Amino acid sequence: MExxxxxxxxxxxxxxxxxxxxxLAFDDDEEDLEVFSKDASLAEANPFSPLIPTSPxxxxxxxxxxxxxxxxxxxxxxxxxxxHITAIETFITYRVATKTSRxxxxxxxxxxxxxxxxxxxxxxxxxxxxxxxxxPPLPEKFIMKGMVERFSEEFIETRRRALQKxxxxxxDHPTLTFNxxxxxxxxxxxxxxxxxxxxxxxxxxxxxxxxxxxxxSVRGGIKNRPEIxxxxxxxxxxxxxxxNLLDKISHRIYKEERDYFHEMKEYGPIHTLWSASEEDLxxxxxxxxxxxxxxxxxxEKRMTGLSENLLPVIHEYVLYxxxxxxxxxxxxxxxxxxxxxxxxxxxxxxxxDLLREEIGKLEDKVECANNALKADWDRWKQNMQYDMxxxxxxxxxSNLQYYEQCLASWESFLTSQTVDLHLEEDSEDRP
Amino acid sequence: MERSREDGPEPPxxxxxxxxAEQRGRAAAMEDCLLKKIEISVSEAEKRTGRNAVNMxxxxxxxxxxxxxxxxxxxxQCSPVDSLWRRYSEFxxxxxxxxxxxxxxxxPPLPEKRAEFVWHKxxxxxxxxxxxxxxxxxxxxxxxxxxSHPILCQDKIFYSFLTQEGGWKEMVNETGFQLKxxxxxxxxxxxxxxxxxxSDELQSVISHLLRVRARxxxxxxxxxxxHGNYGRVFSEWSAIEKEMGDGLQSAGHHMDVYSSxxxxxxxxxxxxxxxxxxxxxxxxxxxxxCRKHELMQYDLEMAAQDLTSKKQQCEELATGTVRTxxxxxMTSKLFGQETPEQRxxxxxxxxxxxxxxxxxLKSKNLEGRDFVKTAWADIERFKEQKNRDLKEALISYAxxxxxxxxxxxxxxxxxxxxxxxx
Numbered sequence: 021m022e023x024x025x026x027x028x029x030x031x032x033x034x035x036x037x038x039x040x041x042x043x044l045a046f047d048d049d050e051e052d053l054e055v056f057s058k059d060a061s062l063a064e065a066n067p068f069s070p071l072i073p074t075s076p077x078x079x080x081x082x083x084x085x086x087x088x089x090x091x092x093x094x095x096x097x098x099x100x101x102x103x104h105i106t107a108i109e110t111f112i113t114y115r116v117a118t119k120t121s122r123x124x125x126x127x128x129x130x131x132x133x134x135x136x137x138x139x140x141x142x143x144x145x146x147x148x149x150x151x152x153x154x155x156p157p158l159p160e161k162f163i164m165k166g167m168v169e170r171f172s173e174e175f176i177e178t179r180r181r182a183l184q185k186x187x188x189x190x191x192d193h194p195t196l197t198f199n200x201x202x203x204x205x206x207x208x209x210x211x212x213x214x215x216x217x218x219x220x221x222x223x224x225x226x227x228x229x230x231x232x233x234x235x236x237s238v239r240g241g242i243k244n245r246p247e248i249x250x251x252x253x254x255x256x257x258x259x260x261x262x263x264n265l266l267d268k269i270s271h272r273i274y275k276e277e278r279d280y281f282h283e284m285k286e287y288g289p290i291h292t293l294w295s296a297s298e299e300d301l302x303x304x305x306x307x308x309x310x311x312x313x314x315x316x317x318x319x320e321k322r323m324t325g326l327s328e329n330l331l332p333v334i335h336e337y338v339l340y341x342x343x344x345x346x347x348x349x350x351x352x353x354x355x356x357x358x359x360x361x362x363x364x365x366x367x368x369x370x371x372x373d374l375l376r377e378e379i380g381k382l383e384d385k386v387e388c389a390n391n392a393l394k395a396d397w398d399r400w401k402q403n404m405q406y407d408m409x410x411x412x413x414x415x416x417x418s419n420l421q422y423y424e425q426c427l428a429s430w431e432s433f434l435t436s437q438t439v440d441l442h443l444e445e446d447s448e449d450r451p
Numbered sequence: 452m453e454r455s456r457e458d459g460p461e462p463p464x465x466x467x468x469x470x471x472a473e474q475r476g477r478a479a480a481m482e483d484c485l486l487k488k489i490e491i492s493v494s495e496a497e498k499r500t501g502r503n504a505v506n507m508x509x510x511x512x513x514x515x516x517x518x519x520x521x522x523x524x525x526x527x528q529c530s531p532v533d534s535l536w537r538r539y540s541e542f543x544x545x546x547x548x549x550x551x552x553x554x555x556x557x558x559p560p561l562p563e564k565r566a567e568f569v570w571h572k573x574x575x576x577x578x579x580x581x582x583x584x585x586x587x588x589x590x591x592x593x594x595x596x597x598x599s600h601p602i603l604c605q606d607k608i609f610y611s612f613l614t615q616e617g618g619w620k621e622m623v624n625e626t627g628f629q630l631k632x633x634x635x636x637x638x639x640x641x642x643x644x645x646x647x648x649x650s651d652e653l654q655s656v657i658s659h660l661l662r663v664r665a666r667x668x669x670x671x672x673x674x675x676x677x678h679g680n681y682g683r684v685f686s687e688w689s690a691i692e693k694e695m696g697d698g699l700q701s702a703g704h705h706m707d708v709y710s711s712x713x714x715x716x717x718x719x720x721x722x723x724x725x726x727x728x729x730x731x732x733x734x735x736x737x738x739x740x741c742r743k744h745e746l747m748q749y750d751l752e753m754a755a756q757d758l759t760s761k762k763q764q765c766e767e768l769a770t771g772t773v774r775t776x777x778x779x780x781m782t783s784k785l786f787g788q789e790t791p792e793q794r795x796x797x798x799x800x801x802x803x804x805x806x807x808x809x810x811x812l813k814s815k816n817l818e819g820r821d822f823v824k825t826a827w828a829d830i831e832r833f834k835e836q837k838n839r840d841l842k843e844a845l846i847s848y849a850x851x852x853x854x855x856x857x858x859x860x861x862x863x864x865x866x867x868x869x870x871x872x873x
Contacts, residue, residue, distance in 0.1 A: 235797045246863060255691050262688040269680045276677055280670035287663045300838045304845045311849070405695055409873040412702070416867035420860060427856035434849045437842070 094191045095119045096206065098184035101132075101176045111135050114180060116187070118206045130207045136161070138205065139183060141217055145201040146190070151350045152389040153196065154396045156189035157339030158182070181332055194394075194399075242355045246390065253348055254398060259343040268336050275328050281319045286313035307433045314429040318422045325418035333411040337404065344400070347393060354389045358382040485604035486595065490519045491613060493591035496583045497536070513538050514590055518613050535616040539564070542590055544623055547614050549603060551628040553745055556603060559596035562589025577781070636748050640823055646830065647741040654734035657727055664724060670715050679710030698873035699738055705866040718854050723851065726844040730837060737833070740826055747822055751815045758808040765801040770795055 100115040116129040139158055146155045159182035187206075192195045204216055245253075288309045295305035361382055365375045495515040501506060513536040520530045542561055549558045562585065594613070597603045608626065611619050685703030689696040 062695065197720065239607065244667045253671050258691045259688075262684055262691075265680075265684045266688075269677060269684065272680075273677050273770060276670065280667070280674055283663065283667045285672050287660075287667050290656065290663060297652045297656070298838075298841075300834075301841055303847075304842050308848065311852070315852075341800040405692075408695065409698075412870040412873070413867055416863045416870055419863040420867065423856045423859035423863065427853060427860065430849045430852045430856065434846065434853065437846050437849070 074420070092192070093121045093170075094197065096184070096191055098180055098187060101180055102394045111137075112176060114183060116206060121137075125203070125207065127207075130212075132207065132209065134205070134213075136179075136183075138213065139186065142205045143186075143418050146196055146199060149199060150195065150392070152194075152347055152393040152396075154340070154343060154347055154393075154400050155196070156186050156193075157336055157343055158186055160339075178332065182336070185332070185336065223374060241353050243359055245352065245355070247396065249348060249390075250350065252344075256341060256344050256348065260345065263334065263337050267334050270326070270330055270334050272329065273287075274323060277319060277323045277326065281316060281323060284312060284316040284319060288316060304437060307436060311429045311433050315426045318425040322418050322422040326415065329414045329418070330411050333407055337407070340404075351389050351393050352383075355386050358386050484601055485523050485598040485610070488521060489598075489613075490517075490521055490593075491594050491598055492517050493587050493594065494534075495805060498578065499538075505675075509510050510578065511538050512578070512586075514587060516594070516613060533614060535614070537612070539586070539590075541612070541620070543595065544620065545609065546593075548608055548623050548626065548628045549597070549606070549663050552608075552626070553603060554604070554742070556600070556601070559593055559600070561585050561593055620816050622772060636745060637752055639748055640744060642827065643741045643744045643823075650734040650737035650741070653737075654731060657731045657734070661724060661727055661731070664720075668720060672713055673854060675710050675713035677710075682707035682710065695873040697871050698871075702866050702869035702873075705862050705869060708860070709862045709866075712858055716851070716858075719851055720848075721846050726840065726847075730841065733833075733837070740830070744822065744826065747815075751812070751819055754808065754815055758805065758812055761801055761805050761808060765798060765805060768798050768801070 095118070097117045098114050099117070101112050102114075103110060103112050113133040113135045116130075116134050118125075120128055120130075142156050144157060146153075159179045190199075190202055196202060204213065208216060291305045291309035291312065295302045295309070298305060354402050358379065361375060361379050365372065365379065368375065493514050494517050497513050497515070498510060498512045500508060500510050514537055515534055517532050519532045539561075543564070546558060546561055549556075597609060603609060608623055611622060615622075682703040685699045685706065689699035689703070692699060795818045
């Protein structure tokens, strides 16, 4: 499971573009400016965290329209899993192929090999840089349920698909798509990536921040969680419940369909066997055997549809529900930091000016975080609605096709039988 | 002849030929069946584990048979209860013995060997308490019926089954009844041999089909029912969704409809299963007719053999030549010849027997030919009926499948519409 990074990065300059996608009008420059942090302390920022485009114009050029694939200029595929065996470990690498027309990329095509660890690295970098953005989920490290081996074909394929989804979601995200680490992930050769990874802040410093952040949240929680985030929290609690249930149900349906498929495989041939000892019933029996076989194949297709379309989507949202809870917590922590400083202001006598300055920065930070989350939340909800709608519509369509195929084969069998009956009747009528 | 399925198809009983005295005795005995003397019950069932023939551990159920003498009540005295434990396979052995030993008797049937052909609602487990209880009752019924049958109840093997704990199995096997299961015929009518093979195949394939159909039904039930969970969760989820809510809610309703539609579908399929089951039992009836032919043919061949040997004996006596080695012939050579008068007498007796035998053989032959003629006419009729019935059954199965598909299409079309409104 994706680790909840409760870490609050050193206050990154707030750079997230505001508002929901429908506010992406080219003439909203002024609103954009307000979003920029008054504190341009880039020095504090991690040299590899996203560089703020300093001009609003360049910001505008980077707006993305979610549901208009025609405007996409970055296409990523993940495929070709290959296994590597060393003395210490065995692991799989995937080919990550990128095609782009963006100017900031030196080339229009890239091909690199990445392993799961690299994806984990990318995700944690994005979380660090954007603590209150909804970073897409990665497939789990291990599968606990079901006896799926770590390197079974099924497991690798499921993982490959999820990894591709992960990258394309980042590519589609208005902010994350411009993240520098993301670019490096897509373009750097293996050795380049290793050295880049090493240059980041040490693991321990990050951990230290996590501890501090957790400590601060424990110290008192927050006093005034804004209404909108209360609602989000309530929503997510129930959503988490329901999506987990749907995950279980969908897997159970798959299992039942698979068991049905296995029984059907045995069912058809018995009729063929029977026809060997019934000379007058050969056509009828073989006809039934044939229909059952067709239904069996149709069931297999239906099963595949389920496992390729519905299950991965639902599972992704199960992971998303964890992520969202984490994002809400991180936002709370940022607010908690502010509130603790405000408390300190009222209690401490000395250093009031310094405190006031810090509070100012934190207020910005909180506002930034809130806006970022709000925007991303709306975006997430829209995506979720769309994804669920298509996944379930897909399921319905798949079932329709299944029943239509079965119907067609049984109807043609019936026609053939009744035609025979009529022929027999006719022949009996003849003198 | 009307046959109820519970009793199983059996050939009409033929009264055995017996001298008048015995017939009268038999009539008297009819009033005097075993049940008048003892009470029988199968009172308990118990799970046991043991090792089977191939030394593998197995679990089985043992049944307690209790017997008690029915005595005229003397001062409220209760006679002691004897009991012993038997398992199903021993009941089967007993019944097979009775079938072979009394081929002209309609032997009562045993309850089902396995909880076969049942799906989801009824347990398919032989250890299921309901099944065990039903079987206990069935086994008791079997014993009571045998005990109340005037002829069967007199059988010693049956009596020891009820009363003798150890060594019963050996006793049954010593009767050699298993050898009689397969009669060796010199000239069986090929059609009946084929018919026997056919009925074996029919029984085997229909059993297999019914078993798998039940499993398929079970799985189908599972698929439909799990979808019902969608209904509940969609409804709960729709409560927190503003735009998706309506679509989810109504889709959920259709999932409920889908899930509950399977009950009627499978109920209908049971009728189809019953139609096939009927022909499963018909297979037994066919086998019974074949067996009758076998018995008649066997009888005929034995009679013919007997006649041939008598004729031979006669010839030997008449001509004084010994064509085949016989102990009698040797001893007479060793211990002295018979007188011509003795020989004449013997020849006379033999000639009478030969004459009788030839008459009997003639009538047996006629009987046999008659039997074959009528039986085969009925078998032809049966074949036509079977073909019609099975074809119709398969068509009705197709109709059921079509109806199920159409229902499915409707539900999922509705669901799709709801999803598209999400």
